[in-house]
Amino acid sequence: MSVIEFLRWIIVATPRFWKRALLISFDFCALMFALWASYALRYAEWTPQITDERLLLGLLAPVIAVPVFIRMGLYRAVLRYLPDTAIWTILHSMVISTIIWVIFVFLTAMAGRDIVPRSVPFFYFAIGVLLVGGSRFAAKFILSSGTGIRRDEHPMLIYGAGPSSVQLATVLRGHGKRYVVGLVDDDPQHHGRDVGGYRVFPPNQLPRLIEKYGIQEIILSMSSIPANRRQAVISLVSGLGVKIRTLPDITDLVDGRYLVNQIREIEIDELLGRSFVPPDQTLLRSVLHDRVVMVTGAGGSIGSELCRLIVQWKPKCLVLFEANEFALYKIDRELRSGGHCDVVPVLASVRDAAQVRAAISGNGVEVVYHAAAHKHVPLVEANVLEGISNNVFGTLTVADVALSSGVEKFVLISSDKAVRPTNVMGATKRWAELIIRAKAAEATKDGNQQFCAVRFGNVLGSNGSVVPLFREQIANGGPVTVTDPDMTRYFMSIQEASELIVQASAMSMGGDTFLLDMGEPVRIGDLAENMIRLAGFTVRNHQNLPGSIQIQVTGIRPGEKLFEELFYDVTNALKTEHPKIMRAQASHSAQDVTQALRELQTAVDQGDETLARSILFDFIRIP
Template sequence: MVLRVRNMSRIWKRVILVVFDTVALAFALSASFALRYGLWNPPNTLDQLLIIMTGPMVAIPIFIRLGLYRAVIRYLPERAMWTILQAVTLSTVCWVLVVFLSEMAGRGVVPRSVPLLYWAISFLLIGGSRFLAKRLLWASAGAKFRENPIVIYGAGETGVQLAYAIRRDSSQYVLAFVDDNASLHGRDVAGIRVYPPSSLPTLISQYGVKEVVLSMPSLSSTQRQALVAKIGGQGARIRTLPPIGELISGRYLISQIREIDIDELLGRSSVPADRTLLRDMIEGKIIMVTGAGGSIGSELCRLIVKWSPQRLVLFEANEFALYQIERELSALKSHSIVPVLGSITDDANVRYTLNQHKVQVVFHAAAHKHVPLVEANVIEGIRNNVFGTKTVVEAAADFGVESFVLISSDKAVRPTNVMGATKRWAELIVQQKAVEVSRANGSQRFCAVRFGNVLGSNGSVVPLFKEQIAKGGPITLTDAEMTRYFMSIHEASELIIQAASLSRGGDVFLLDMGEPVLIKDLAENMVRLAGASIRDQSNPDGDIQIVITGKRPGEKMYEELFYDDTTASPTLHPKILRAAGDIASGTPIADALLDLSSALQQRDEANARSILFTQIRDSDHAEGNKS
């Protein structure tokens, strides 16, 4: 029977409500007269019947007008009781007016207590019936979900909407609200008790809560970080609603709870992308991305296809990575996607690809970036990062590429490892080519964009920490005082393209990475988000231990973006700076490249390393003295 009622059409459900209300209101009037006279007598005259029937006749149109039959009983909020109270009160007043006019016409007298009794009984019947129906018809549907209790942090409007969404179609149920507002503590909101944050450990331990959902999507990253630090590490996973802008735009539904991205806790202030800069750089252009299957390369490709390029050439040495990004982008079926399998050190293939597709813009993201691996494979690191860049730069210049953009790294600043040194060489190669093009009065633009770590990229600490947390630890940390700059892959990709659009040729752009982040803080935040606690001397019974392993070869304690941050100049974009100096002061590296090539051919690692760092010290001294 219950299932049959649930499955009825909305029209029939409304008909049932109207019929019920008609009967209930007639009964309420009859009961009011019976209570007044102390005797139950059904109406036996036309006048009595008319008085009884005027109740429903007056009330039903008012109920319709106030929307009592538009509300879905299953999702009826507690605040709907106020609307029902208004409807019943208004209908009672109107009934009294009708009765008064009837009395003037000689239809009899209605005792003054009857309207009050009618109002009270009507309210109980109309309001009570709806909430009783909601409980009886749908309580059994939610009973099976009682094994997955969650707590919602924030008992505001968003939290209430989330609670209703979970009640409708989730395999979980809301055990409690937790809120900082002391005036709400101990009260029920949407039928759910509100507790202070101090009660959270008790709720987790006594009721088996496995998840706390933050229902405050407008929180700043600083507030969110403080909140995670306060409630994390108590055995429950922390999740959140999407940002309020994404909820309003319809990108997410209120019920689409998601994991908190670690970049939400970094305290970075984002600046909306300049759509003009993006459009000018991409729209209608033939673009090639080297390293298109890597972390930065693939995100660049995803961003590029959104801005209607004429063609996008994916140049990638890893077959599986190329297959994945080509399949993903081709699914859009709105642009010409050309996959090219090859290495940037293959001069013939690079030149053929640029010429065959008439490439106008090159984003050079291909490189070996893993510091310890490149440190252990010096020859291959130099061959790919230095001479691979040289190959692509020279081919781009020869075939008239309009814009060439090197994706560099903060490790190129005063490098202490081979990977950083090869990236600095790549910058010098790009600047040297810009000098040559400028002297030839060419219009081609060659620039580099330097920035720090991107969250979630291949080989970065975030995926490593996630894997270690999933295994129950320990988390390996090289040094408790080590810091790094971080930004999201998407933000980095947007800024790279905008910086390229600002290029005059020979520029080294620096992306504003905000404040450096302690890697230890990053690890602790990730542990808290996973619902675990840190095991240390102050908490020996914690879940996950952080182990200090010591610095690896070539690793720096602190990365830098600038040689001298006082000489960096601003650009039209507040998050993009231009390094000091101009292309005319580029350091000649032709002889050093010949020496480096000879060392590679002889596989003389010691000599190659020596040449690599000697040349960089000279160029670094020159850049550091620019103003």
């Protein structure tokens, strides 16, 4: 153990009370020495004559100074986090204490006592500042030498050198064992400078800083920069093997979604590079405001997010239709606490026609968002008859009741797995789309009712998404399991999907299948690696054997495809007034679907899984 490490250990191990007592004692002795040194300098001899009057005045100097130091807060500061600006507080304290001492000297001179040479107070002030200030900064140096961090401290960097970064660094000083090593910024003009007492480093020094200081976390404080630059920064730091978090956006702070000093985790969708298009307020208002809206599957990931969006637009009433008791309880409790509108929870299955009719007719429902479905591919593949019964005939039941009850808008939440499906879940979703087209054709004959479907890919964080599974596996230390690292999927956030679903429904003319722009497909292997890095770990593989978490390939499961599609025919997709929403053309007739449904129902009633599967896939293979 070196001398500095030994001194650091003593300082850290000493209780706070005794540290203050030691500091006060040191200041008392240091100021006495400062006064003796001032006389020595004045008389140019190391042993100046010390009279009783000089000794009394010498004792008076620290007696005056220590209460002033206490009042100025010099003994409240934590030396480890002492800012450079503390020198001004020390100067201010010494000025006050020196002036008070000079006043006493003047009074004793008037009383005929020994006169203090005029240069002594100046020497005393200068030497006192050096001793008092030097002791503080020497202690800070000892505590921050080497790596600058104690073993139980959490070293971190802040990416950004603006005012918010400095404020964040100041706030973090008083929170737990965090230690801000410095700031990182892209602007070359800031490099090498001190901002708010913190050194600013260029981004290319990040690997060196992480290795030298043992950085465990990087906090991004740059919400105002363009999205593409933000994505580039996240991509840069995500590969460094440290935890990454971010300050909430200023709009989130204004909306009250975060506390001012709250730091959130980096979301995986921030790495996807999706361009954000603000929702069209007119479209949302036209279909939600002062309407009676029902959401089936209201407790699911998509259904619950739709409900949260809907209540913000103050509908007349929101009916929550859900078969899962606990899921219904949670979303009902959450929405009621907001007090935006009347909320009616209905615990029932979409296959129960009587319950569906009671919910729609009894509440005068005008708009239905049908999100209820079994969506987990392997589970539906293993339970074919249940998947068909719920996804196909549940949709048929709700659509029939909506049509006969005069519902103005019916919106099916579909999936990209409905395009050329290879699994039961995707096939049932394709059937649901065809059912809605058939009902739209009937609605056109009878009145102004509009039936449509909205098709999109995976939603980040949803119950059926791979993202929560990856998070759980990473939290447990791995391995992270992927069926095939080269598999690609489309992803978007739940909030964006919900907003686009509602806007698409507002543009419906009846019989539409809307396609949401999902951006570029994401390679599952890359997604797993990025999530591991965002959590502050490294990937363990042949190139990096000391890595933290391994990615394990398990093989493609039954019914899975290497890639998904959003279109049967890309040339058949029409643009809409919204840049993120497209419209597909129709194909099957109502007569085809009606006859096929009878055959499928017979197979389900007979419990013939093989026949049901055959009918399910054979019908949707028709071009």
